[in-house]
Amino acid sequence: MIQAVRRLAREHGAQLLAADGMFAEPAATTGPECWAVDRVHPTPAGHAALAAAWLRLVA
Template sequence: MRKLARKYGAHLLAADGMFGELAATAGRPECWAADGVHPTPAGHAALAAAWLRLVA
């Protein structure tokens, strides 16, 4: 994905890094993605905020 985004000049929200950072700083990864994959409501809110920062 990163390679394609660079190639085509597309926005890319690197959610893996974002969630890794959130999990490390919050100390509770399950707060952001209870099963480690699917975002919780707090995880969706973090994604939305990150997307808005990216495209604004």
């Protein structure tokens, strides 16, 4: 599914925030539950990290 999303973003010229890999480094030191308890739905800290990354992407 990730590859399909990346392909669609390319085809449509959309900016893509590649969140699938974004948490790998911080999760290695803090544990994945800090960012998404169930590894899918972000915690408040995960939402804050996504928001900051999105702002960097579009600013």
